[in-house]
Amino acid sequence: MAAPSPGPREVLAPSPEAGRRVATSSSSRGGLLWRLRDKQPRLGLFEIDPGHELHxxxxxxxxxxxxxxxxxxxxxxxxPPTEEDFSEVMTQVQExxxxxxxxxxxxxxxxxxxxxxxxDYQASLGPDxxxxxxxSTSKSKASFFLSHDQRFFLKTQRRKEVRALLAHLPRYVQHLQRHPHSLLARLLGVHSLRVARGKKKYFVIMxxxxxxxxxxxxxxxxxxxxxxxxxxxAPEGSPIILVLKDLNFQGKTIYLAGPQRSWLLRQMELDTAFLRELNVLDYSLLVAFHCLHKDERGPGSSLVLRTARTLRSSPLAPPSCCPPLCNGNCHALQADHELH
Structure with a gap:
């Protein structure tokens, strides 16, 4: 399935100094903001510094x-984007x-x-x-990265996966507009990178x-x-953070009732129906737990973490008093699908 394309256009990068900023970024880390941010714990995450093979x-x-x-x-x-916008390919030449x-x-x-x-998107993904x-516990050979603020996720993709994604992109965008509180992963960009005359590497941003x-x-x-x-x-006390799987989850229970339960089930029905229409079989439900403080527990409490996405007014939107998924007692939970 070939990705539609009106033909690539090649342009010079709009900011030539951006490349130089990368080379000098390590020397500009002396500011107070950098030092404060760098002291925050990043358990299981490793900075890709100048000595790293992927630097x-x-x-x-x-x-x-x-x-x-x-x-x-x-x-x-x-x-709103036109058909040409969905098929545009822009190539920027850097040094x-x-x-x-x-x-x-x-x-x-x-x-x-x-x-x-x-x-904000540029600041997170740029050379700051x-x-x-x-x-990663994934069996794929993909490489995984996080932006320095951990807000965005980058993953290498095979060419055929990128083609399929672009072919489905108009319907994906339409689905998110109809259901802005969807549990589907937020795909924010698709890019290719080629060094000299080598083979292109593709990656997506989520x-x-x-x-x-x-x-x-x-x-x-x-x-x-x-x-x-x-x-x-990981061993107890280890700084490594692993993403666990189904068998690790055995014996745990997520309890939802009332509007939370009905909203979640209905939204999952809508999202899975959408994936079925695209003939997409590979998916994941990503779940995260965090312990609530004492004053956050109880049915009347509303001080809990919310999902990262913005929820808009909708007949199917979750109740405003709590996050989309929460058992109201000792854990809050985040969930998303992964669209391939």
């Missing part, structure tokens, strides 16, 4: 993304590499509709801080389901099966 790759990603997002800042879309942006205007409009400011790497992560104690990737769905937990 050069991520520096190119940061410089390229900074320039690509600047284009959408300078030329904002004034209305030593080129970054491709696929369906850039369509994704920029989607980000705007989700309440995400382009300047090193990307983070974490240990909003991190596990953001903010400061109080999350357990993370699960639930697929509804038991085959190869066990992960050896």
């Amino acid at each position: 050069r790759l991520t520096c190119m990603m940061q410089a390229g993304l900074w320039a690509a997002i600047q284009v959408s800042i300078d030329h904002p879309l004034l209305g 030593g590499f080129e970054l491709g942006t696929l369906a850039g205007p369509a994704f920029a409009w989607l980000r705007h509709s989700l309440g995400l400011a382009e300047k 801080g090193p990307y983070l790497q974490f240990l 909003q991190s389901v596990f953001y903010p992560a400061s109080r999350i104690s357990e993370r699960y990737d639930i697929k509804g099966c038991e085959v190869s769905r066990w992960v050896d937990p």
Whole structure:
């Protein structure tokens, strides 16, 4: 299934100094803001510093993304994306590499509709801080990164996966507009990276389901099966954070009642029906737990963490007094699907 394309256009990066910013980013970390942020715990996450084997790759990603997002800042879309916007391919030439942006205007409009400011998006993904790497329990050979603020998730993809994603993109955008409180993962951009005349590498950008992560104690990737769905937990006291699986979840119970239960079941029906229409079989329910403080417990309490996405007014929106998924006692929970 080939991704639609009116033909690529090649442009120079709008900000040549972006590449130089990457090279000097390590020397500009002396500011108070950086030092305060760098002291925050990042358990199980590893900074991709100059000694890391992926440092050069991520520096190119940061410089390229900074320039690509600047284009959408300078030329904002004034209305809903057209068919041409969904098929646009823009290639920006940087020193030593080129970054491709696929369906850039369509994704920029989607980000705007989700309440995400382009300047914030650029600051998170640009060279203001090193990307983070974490240990993945996925069986795929994909590489996984987090932005320095852990707000956005980057994952390498195969070419055929990117083609399928772009073919489904118009319907995906339409689904999120109809159901802004959907549990589907928020896909925010698709890009390619080629060094010199080498082979293109593709990657996608998603909003991190596990953001903010400061109080999350357990993370699960639930697929509804038991085959190869066990992960050896990290030793007690270990700084490594693992995403556990179905068999690790056995013996745990999530209790939902009333409006929370009806909303969750209905929204999952809508999302799974959408995936079925696309003939997409691979999915995950991502679940995160965090312990509530004493004053956050009890049926009358509303001081709990919410999901990262913005929920809009809708007949199917969850009750405003609590997050979309919460058992009201000792844990709050976040969930999302992963669309492949």
